[in-house]
Amino acid sequence: MASKVLLDIKGLKVYFNTYAGVVKAVNGVDLSVMQGESFALVGETGCGKSTVARAILRLVPPPGRIVSGEIIFDGRDLMKLPESELRKIRGSEIAYICQDPSSALDPLFTCGYQIAETIVSHNTVKWPSAFSKALKLLTRVAIPEAEKRMNSFPHELSGGMKQRVVISISISNNPKLLIADEPTTALDVTIQAQIMDLIMSLKESHNMTLLLITHNLGLVAEYCDRVAVMYLGKIVEVASVAELFERPLHPYTQGLLRAVPNPLKSIDYLEPIPGIIPSPIDLPPGCRFHPRCPFAMDVCRSREPSLVEVEPGHYVACWKYQKT
Amino acid sequence: MRDLKVFKNLFASERRSRTLSELKLMFNVLRRSPTGVLGLILTISFLVIGIIGSYITPYNPIFIDFKNMHKLRLLPPSLKHPFGTDEFGRDLFSRVLSGARVSLLAAVVVLAVAIPLGLTLGLIAGYYGGIIDEIIMRITDVFLAFPGLVLAIAFSAAFKPGLWSAILAVALVWWPSYVRVVRAQVLQVREALFIEAARALGLSPWKIMIRHILPNVLTPVIVLATLDFGSVIIVTSSLSFIGLGAQPPTPEWGRLVADGRAYFPEKWWYVLFPGLAIFLTSLGWNLLGDSLRDVLDPKYRRRLEFKKEIKKEGEKSG
Numbered sequence: 001m002a003s004k005v006l007l008d009i010k011g012l013k014v015y016f017n018t019y020a021g022v023v024k025a026v027n028g029v030d031l032s033v034m035q036g037e038s039f040a041l042v043g044e045t046g047c048g049k050s051t052v053a054r055a056i057l058r059l060v061p062p063p064g065r066i067v068s069g070e071i072i073f074d075g076r077d078l079m080k081l082p083e084s085e086l087r088k089i090r091g092s093e094i095a096y097i098c099q100d101p102s103s104a105l106d107p108l109f110t111c112g113y114q115i116a117e118t119i120v121s122h123n124t125v126k127w128p129s130a131f132s133k134a135l136k137l138l139t140r141v142a143i144p145e146a147e148k149r150m151n152s153f154p155h156e157l158s159g160g161m162k163q164r165v166v167i168s169i170s171i172s173n174n175p176k177l178l179i180a181d182e183p184t185t186a187l188d189v190t191i192q193a194q195i196m197d198l199i200m201s202l203k204e205s206h207n208m209t210l211l212l213i214t215h216n217l218g219l220v221a222e223y224c225d226r227v228a229v230m231y232l233g234k235i236v237e238v239a240s241v242a243e244l245f246e247r248p249l250h251p252y253t254q255g256l257l258r259a260v261p262n263p264l265k266s267i268d269y270l271e272p273i274p275g276i277i278p279s280p281i282d283l284p285p286g287c288r289f290h291p292r293c294p295f296a297m298d299v300c301r302s303r304e305p306s307l308v309e310v311e312p313g314h315y316v317a318c319w320k321y322q323k324t
Numbered sequence: 325m326r327d328l329k330v331f332k333n334l335f336a337s338e339r340r341s342r343t344l345s346e347l348k349l350m351f352n353v354l355r356r357s358p359t360g361v362l363g364l365i366l367t368i369s370f371l372v373i374g375i376i377g378s379y380i381t382p383y384n385p386i387f388i389d390f391k392n393m394h395k396l397r398l399l400p401p402s403l404k405h406p407f408g409t410d411e412f413g414r415d416l417f418s419r420v421l422s423g424a425r426v427s428l429l430a431a432v433v434v435l436a437v438a439i440p441l442g443l444t445l446g447l448i449a450g451y452y453g454g455i456i457d458e459i460i461m462r463i464t465d466v467f468l469a470f471p472g473l474v475l476a477i478a479f480s481a482a483f484k485p486g487l488w489s490a491i492l493a494v495a496l497v498w499w500p501s502y503v504r505v506v507r508a509q510v511l512q513v514r515e516a517l518f519i520e521a522a523r524a525l526g527l528s529p530w531k532i533m534i535r536h537i538l539p540n541v542l543t544p545v546i547v548l549a550t551l552d553f554g555s556v557i558i559v560t561s562s563l564s565f566i567g568l569g570a571q572p573p574t575p576e577w578g579r580l581v582a583d584g585r586a587y588f589p590e591k592w593w594y595v596l597f598p599g600l601a602i603f604l605t606s607l608g609w610n611l612l613g614d615s616l617r618d619v620l621d622p623k624y625r626r627r628l629e630f631k632k633e634i635k636k637e638g639e640k641s642g
Contacts, residue, residue: 057524062453091525098524103517108539117535118525151342169525 005072006209007033007056007177012069014051014060021281025051025064027233030307033177038203038210040220040241042256043230044277049213050099052230053181056211057090074176092122095170097180097199101162101187105154111138111165112150115172122173137168141198160191164198171202178203181213196223217260221245226313229253232280232288235307238315249316251293287319295320353619360615366608367553373421374428381418386573388412398591408593410583416594419575420601426576427605430491430560431553437495439549442502447533447541449503450510460503467500473559480568487576490569494559498552505548509541516540543620550613554606561602577602 014026025048033039043049054060056071058078071078073094078086090096098104105114115134119125125133131150138146141164154162163183170178180199184192200223203210212224220227220241227244229237229252237250248254255273275292278284284291290300299319307317354360378385389396396413399405407416449460467475475497476490483489513519514537522532561578563569570576577598584594618624 059520059523061520087526087528089526090523091527096521096524098517098521100517104521106518106522106536106540108536117527121525121527121531166521169521 003035003037005032006035006074007031007211008070008072009052009056010070010072012052012055012071013067014048014055014064015067016064018063018281023280024233024283025280026055027283029069029230029233029235031228031235031238033209033211034226035176035209036207037225038200038212038223040212040214040224040227041230042214042217042220042227044215046277046280047230048233048280049215049230050181053096053179053211053213056179057094057096058086059090088122091118091170091175092173093175094177094179095173095175097163097166097170097178097183099182099185101166102154102159104166105162107154110151110153111157115165115169118169118172133172134168137172138165140171140202141165141168143168159187160195163187163191163195167195167198167202171206171208174206175208177211178208179211179213182215183212184216184219185214192219199223217256229256232277232283234288234317235315236289236317238307240313243311243314249310249314249321250289250318251295251320252289255292287317350619353624354615357615357618359611360619363608363611363613363615366604367612370424370605370608371428374424377424378422381415381421383415383418385414385418385422385575388414388573398587398594400591401593407597408591410580410594411587416580416597419580420577420597423575423577423580423598423601424605426487426570426574427557427560427602430487430494431556433491434495434498434556434560435549435552438498438502438552439545441499443506443538443545445499446503446506447510447537450507451514451529451533451537457507461507464500464503467497468504470497472497473562476559476563477566477568480563485568485571487570487574490560490563493563493568494556498556501552502545502548505544506541509544510537513537513540546620547613547617550609550616552609553613554609557609558602558606 009029009031012026012029012031013024016023016025027048029048029052031039031041031052041049041052051060051064055066055069056073056078058066060066066079069079073089078089081089105111109117112131112134115137116127116130119130119133120127123130135146135150138149143149143161143164149157149161149165154165157165163186167183178199183199184195187195196219199210202208210224212219214220224241226238226240228235229244229250231252237244237248237253239249244253245257248257252273255271258271259273261270273292274294278288278291284301286302287293287296287300287305290296293300297319303319305317305319305322307315308322309315310321354364393413396409398411399409399413401408405415405417407420410416410419445460445464449457470478476493479493479496480490483493519532519536522536527535557577560569561576561581564576564578565582567579567582570579572579580598581595581602584591584598588595
């Protein structure tokens with residue numbers, strides 16, 4: 001893919017100061033998302049993938065704070081922008097779909113109002129035209145009886161419909177980048193496919209770039225172009241989706257793929273990754289995966305591998321593939 | 325453009341019917357509790373008397389008829405003077421009626437000062453947290469450290485005695501409780517995902533506070549304000565009772581009780597009727613506030629509807 005880089009994250013570190021100690025939720029993440037692609041960030045619960053998403057918008061909730069890093073979005077460093085400038089980018093150039101649609105909408109306002117509010121706050125339009133645009137958006141996200149739904153309160157809608165409303169809010173200002181943080185986790189499987197199809201078709205028609213954050217490898221395989229695997233606050237492998245599923249290099253990625261069923265092969269059992277995730281307060285020295293890694297060598301216990309390109313477009317952080 | 329107009333009208337009418345049905349539902353829940361109905365009756369009659377009371381008095385509540393004073397002095401309740409008369413021969417019924425206006429005025433002004441102030445400070449403290457929260461809450465704590473009535477006495481004693489300084493004094497001690505209530509609610513609401521979503525959509529902090537947090541914290545404020553309506557009346561009456569509030573000849577309930585104390589218990593009506601007025605008014609607001617809490621709680625309402633349905637089912641099946 002030869003297109004330009006839309007989002008470039010360099011050395012992002014996000015720490016949470018808790019009473020138990022400093023939780024290094026994101027510990028030096030480098031990512032580049034190309035314009036127009038759909039990029040997936042996968043990892044286990046608690047590996048810091050949602051924190052990355054929030055850090056992009058500089059919305060890490062306290063006690064978390066972004067310690068260092070650059071987030072270059074469309075030529076601007078978001079870390080250096082003043083809050084007021086950043087506010088203009090949030091919701092208009094970068095949109096964010098969160099995990100749980102049922103609590104992402106204000107219970108006291110109608111869906112139509114909430115869509116129109118986002119339009120009004122980023123454009124110089126009057127409320128009536130914002131409302132009529134909101135109706136168009138609701139029709140666009142294929143909500144049945146859109147006109148009626150304009151006046152519905154969130155509690156009157158099902159989870160899937162709420163997520164559709166949330167999506168229509170997020171695309172209301174034609175964003176360049178759509179960050180979807182586990183958009184289908186709270187929905188059941190049949191709705192999942194519908195919502196993902198909707199997001200993908202909107203991505204095509206609006207020329208958006210999608211950053212999908214998920215732990216569902218099935219979604220990644222189905223909908224994404226490139227994927228980054230995260231483990232304990234670091235990216236361990238980046239590759240195109242085909243490459244990653246075909247030839248996973250990092251032992252953690254291999255373990256992940258063994259732990260989910262593959263519909264193309266008949267399998268008798270799924271193999272979990274041995275061991276548990278170490279505490280992010282007290283990280284193991286060297287490669288952070290070594291306590292659970294079947295190939296762990298001496299060097300893994302003492303030194304941390306860096307992310308290197310072993311093949312064109314395939315990056316991995318593992319001593320197995322690089323010279324010490 | 326015409327479509328838009330039709331569309332907007334559609335909105336308006338539907339919203340109206342929704343609001344109407346919501347109000348109907350609230351009223352139905354209120355009607356179900358006898359104490360709530362009693363509260364509603366008492367408060368409405370207080371409001372009505374407070375507004376028109378001083379215009380419908382059978383006698384002039386202030387005018388003293390010196391010529392006939394010796395004949396009219398301290399008459400017991402009769403058909404001519406239902407509440408009796410005071411030591412200057414004035415009709416107590418008229419004085420109690422017009423006294424309602426002073427109490428209503430005091431309560432309205434105090435709450436009109438305390439609620440906006442409490443809401444603003446509570447919202448800012450809860451939303452921003454940190455050092456701003458510390459400053460606002462410590463100042464609030466200083467006010468809350470003293471018993472409200474004592475502080476109100478201190479304030480109104482410092483000002484020139486009179487109705488307005490009493491009202492100002494009560495307002496000055498009243499806002500801290502609202503700051504506390506609002507802040508506690510804001511702390512809860514601001515963690516909600518929809519607030520985070522609003523932030524991610526690029527809304528400004530003020531818009532988030534006013535449009536999304538404020539409406540979500542209003543319910544307890546409404547309940548507290550209703551309950552406080554009665555308390556404010558008691559406190560301002562207390563100030564008048566010890567001579568710091570309304571000055572004679574303004575008829576004020578607390579003042580009337582204080583004046584009547586000298587003739588108690590032989591001339592019992594002088595104390596009884598103004599005291600009864602204070603009691604019934606604050607009782608009314610308390611009962612109303614209590615049942616408003618139930619009315620405004622959707623879960624409680626749901627439970628009531630559910631009960632009704634079960635009852636219907638039971639009747640159907642025999």
